[in-house]
Amino acid sequence: MIWSIAIRNLLRNGRRSLMTILAIGVSGMAILLFGGFVTSIWYGLQTSIVQEQGHIQIFKRGYQDYGAADPDAYTMDDYPAVIDAILSVPAIREDVAVITPQIQMGGIAGNPEGNSSKAFIGKGVVPSDYNAMRTWDYWAQGTQLAPVPLVDDDPEGAIIGVGMARMIGLCDELNLAQCQDPPTADAPDGPIDEDFSDLVSAELPGTAQEKDGRPRLDLLAASSGGAPNIVSVFVNAAQTQAIRAVDNALIMLTFDQARRLLYGNEPRATLVVVQLKDPTTLSETKGMIAEALEAEGLDMEVLAFNEVDPTFNRVFAMFSFIFVVVSLVLAVVIVFTIINTVTMNVMERVNEVGTVRALGFKRFDVFRQFMAESFLLGLVGALTAMALGIVVSTQFNSAGMQWTPPSNAAPLTLELMVAENLLLVAGTVGFLTLVTVLSSILPATKAIRIPIVRALHYA
Amino acid sequence: MKSAAPQTRGTTDHVAEFSGVSKSYKTGRVKFQALRDVSGRIPRGCTSYIFGPSGSGKTTFLNLLGVIDRPDAGDITILDTPVRTLSDSAAADFRMQHIGYIFQNFNLIPVLNAVENVEYVLLRRDLTRAERRDRASAYLEKVGLGELLKRRPGELSGGQRQRVAVARALVGEPSLVVADEPTANLDSRTTREIVDLMRSMQEELKTTFVFCTHDVDLVTGPGSLVHIVDGQITHMERLS
Ligand SMILES: Nc1ncnc2c1ncn2[C@@H]1O[C@H](COP(=O)(O)OP(=O)(O)OP(=O)(O)O)[C@@H](O)[C@H]1O
Numbered sequence: 001m002i003w004s005i006a007i008r009n010l011l012r013n014g015r016r017s018l019m020t021i022l023a024i025g026v027s028g029m030a031i032l033l034f035g036g037f038v039t040s041i042w043y044g045l046q047t048s049i050v051q052e053q054g055h056i057q058i059f060k061r062g063y064q065d066y067g068a069a070d071p072d073a074y075t076m077d078d079y080p081a082v083i084d085a086i087l088s089v090p091a092i093r094e095d096v097a098v099i100t101p102q103i104q105m106g107g108i109a110g111n112p113e114g115n116s117s118k119a120f121i122g123k124g125v126v127p128s129d130y131n132a133m134r135t136w137d138y139w140a141q142g143t144q145l146a147p148v149p150l151v152d153d154d155p156e157g158a159i160i161g162v163g164m165a166r167m168i169g170l171c172d173e174l175n176l177a178q179c180q181d182p183p184t185a186d187a188p189d190g191p192i193d194e195d196f197s198d199l200v201s202a203e204l205p206g207t208a209q210e211k212d213g214r215p216r217l218d219l220l221a222a223s224s225g226g227a228p229n230i231v232s233v234f235v236n237a238a239q240t241q242a243i244r245a246v247d248n249a250l251i252m253l254t255f256d257q258a259r260r261l262l263y264g265n266e267p268r269a270t271l272v273v274v275q276l277k278d279p280t281t282l283s284e285t286k287g288m289i290a291e292a293l294e295a296e297g298l299d300m301e302v303l304a305f306n307e308v309d310p311t312f313n314r315v316f317a318m319f320s321f322i323f324v325v326v327s328l329v330l331a332v333v334i335v336f337t338i339i340n341t342v343t344m345n346v347m348e349r350v351n352e353v354g355t356v357r358a359l360g361f362k363r364f365d366v367f368r369q370f371m372a373e374s375f376l377l378g379l380v381g382a383l384t385a386m387a388l389g390i391v392v393s394t395q396f397n398s399a400g401m402q403w404t405p406p407s408n409a410a411p412l413t414l415e416l417m418v419a420e421n422l423l424l425v426a427g428t429v430g431f432l433t434l435v436t437v438l439s440s441i442l443p444a445t446k447a448i449r450i451p452i453v454r455a456l457h458y459a
Numbered sequence: 460m461k462s463a464a465p466q467t468r469g470t471t472d473h474v475a476e477f478s479g480v481s482k483s484y485k486t487g488r489v490k491f492q493a494l495r496d497v498s499g500r501i502p503r504g505c506t507s508y509i510f511g512p513s514g515s516g517k518t519t520f521l522n523l524l525g526v527i528d529r530p531d532a533g534d535i536t537i538l539d540t541p542v543r544t545l546s547d548s549a550a551a552d553f554r555m556q557h558i559g560y561i562f563q564n565f566n567l568i569p570v571l572n573a574v575e576n577v578e579y580v581l582l583r584r585d586l587t588r589a590e591r592r593d594r595a596s597a598y599l600e601k602v603g604l605g606e607l608l609k610r611r612p613g614e615l616s617g618g619q620r621q622r623v624a625v626a627r628a629l630v631g632e633p634s635l636v637v638a639d640e641p642t643a644n645l646d647s648r649t650t651r652e653i654v655d656l657m658r659s660m661q662e663e664l665k666t667t668f669v670f671c672t673h674d675v676d677l678v679t680g681p682g683s684l685v686h687i688v689d690g691q692i693t694h695m696e697r698l699s
């Protein structure tokens with residue numbers, strides 16, 4: 001009977017109940033929509049990072065801490081052995097979408113035409129693997145990255161950052177809009193440049209200035225033995241990078257060419273990148289990979305994408321924090337609305353409280369009745385919030401907007417993933433109901449404290 | 460009046476005994492003595508009328524008898540239970556089990572229909588839904604509302620509402636029914652009907668009724684009369 005009384009009392013004050021339900025519903029909808037946005041960030045950002053960097057990166061132990069100072073000492077000596085060790089475990093192999101070696105390096109790039117040179121950050125990738133990774137879209141975010149213009153058949157191809165192009169004087173040659181080569185006239189030829197030109201002409205005699213209309217860059221780096229080595233690459237394109245410092249220095253070249261520059265024919269690589277088919281098994285697979293490598297006596301560190309680069313965690317933590325703050329602010333609104341409603345409901349019924357207590361019901365019975373009514377109010381409000389949240393987010397999503405989160409190069413689809421996040425929906429419904437019930441404790445307690453005799457004479 | 464040695468419930472000739480009971484109300488700094496040193500017994504199995512002028516302390520007396528209020532001093536024994544020292548929760552259980560109420564303003568639960576209002580007080584009993592419903596319907600039948608089971612209080616006349624209240628007070632088969640001016644909000648004809656109803660129910664069920672009024676016309680035997688003036692019992696008599 002407690003529930004039927006509760007329902008009837010809510011219907012009796014139909015308008016008041018409705019306004020309260022709407023207040024909970026609209027606040028709850030706001031929580032859900034924002035939560036859906038944060039959810040979308042979680043999926044979208046993770047997708048774009050994984051497309052770029054894979055899920056798991058394997059380095060020779062110590063690379064993260066000391067590799068920058070002595071890259072050669074922390075380069076793995078036999079990357080095929082690492083890949084084999086990983087793929088020899090069937091459970092891992094089944095879940096691997098892409099496994100590919102990469103080389104990270106630094107050196108000096110020279111533009112033979114402009115006779116200018118500049119330090120660069122080099123990234124050597126296997127083009128087909130690298131481009132395969134960029135199509136990963138497990139969560140159907142619909143934001144695949146465009147393939148980079150590198151192919152396996154053309155090991156001398158390269159792409160560079162737009163900032164790099166500008167500084168090294170390739171804007172004109174690459175036909176880049178909003179990019180101007182540095183003023184040439186007074187550029188003093190520093191000692192490096194002279195040495196560099198000499199070196200290049202000594203090492204690479206008679207290399208063509210261009211190939212298929214692509215400008216040439218000469219890359220100088222210290223090889224394994226410590227002796228300087230030089231290779232040439234031909235720039236297919238310049239592409240803007242998200243981080244300016246990277247944009248100003250990046251040269252992405254093929255893994256083969258990078259290896260030729262640094263290691264000759266040795267099977268060495270800076271890291272092996274693993275992209276998984278199913279991201280939900282990440283930590284499990286990561287553990288299995290670490291075990292497999294250890295079993296083979298390979299002393300490697302195995303890192304998840306968010307351990308290599310904390311950006312994901314930071315961005316997600318920031319939005320989660322905002323989400324919590326927004327939810328709490330809205331909870332305060334709900335609390336005041338409920339206290340107001342329940343106080344009215346309760347004060348109208350002080351006489352009834354006195355009556356049922358005189359009939360032999362206990363304070364707790366009355367309290368429970370009020371709680372049941374608030375619970376229903378909260379639940380219906382929460383379900384209203386859920387319905388509103390799902391309908392509005394679906395409408396919004398069909399508009400297909402895009403946005404670029406901080407630290408991202410490519411835009412993500414701006415989606416409010418409400419219906420997709422069961423935990424968010426269930427959590428919000430529970431939260432709203434709980435807040436409603438908790439808010440009515442105070443007014444209900446007030447009502448049951450009134451002595452029976454006084455309650456019976458309450459006007 | 461000396462109380463007999465404690466006996467089992469139901470064998471004494473009275474349902475309640477007051478001895479030296481006082482009750483005062485404080486309004487701001489002013490203390491008002493509503494009952495002073497009241498002693499007396501309510502006889503079992505008949506109607507007792509608490510009669511007195513307005514403000515004399517009838518309601519106060521009835522509240523103490525109904526165990527919804529506590530005295531400042533003195534002892535009250537109801538059905539051989541010293542009720543003054545009962546905890547809130549024990550007092551509620553006691554009321555639920557032994558006492559029925561009829562209020563001046565009917566005090567039905569507005570969202571429940573007639574039969575649900577009566578059923579409501581059986582919720583704590585060890586009865587099935589159907590048993591509750593049957594018993595409630597039977598009592599509404601007794602008070603002449605067998606046709607109006609599904610009407611909500613708002614759809615009933617004052618007299619009909621008070622009939623529902625009488626059924627509600629009796630359905631739990633209490634030993635004692637207290638009624639504080641149950642006819643004060645009714646016209647004279649309806650008043651008569653309700654008084655007759657209570658009397659006939661009393662005769663049928665042999666329940667003890669305590670009924671306070673300042674309307675001397677309502678005081679008719681058989682039964683007993685307790686006259687209260689200025690917070691004191693001035694005299695008690697048997698009516699026949
Ligand atoms: N809650 C209270 N606070 C202060 N004074 C009270 C309170 N209840 C009753 N009184 C006072 O106590 C006295 C007795 O009141 P009580 O209600 O018992 O009288 P009554 O005989 O029932 O009167 P009536 O016939 O008008 O109902 C009255 O003078 C009243 O003003």
Ligand SMILES: [Mg+2]
Nearest residue numbers: 517518519639
């Ligand atoms: Mg009174």
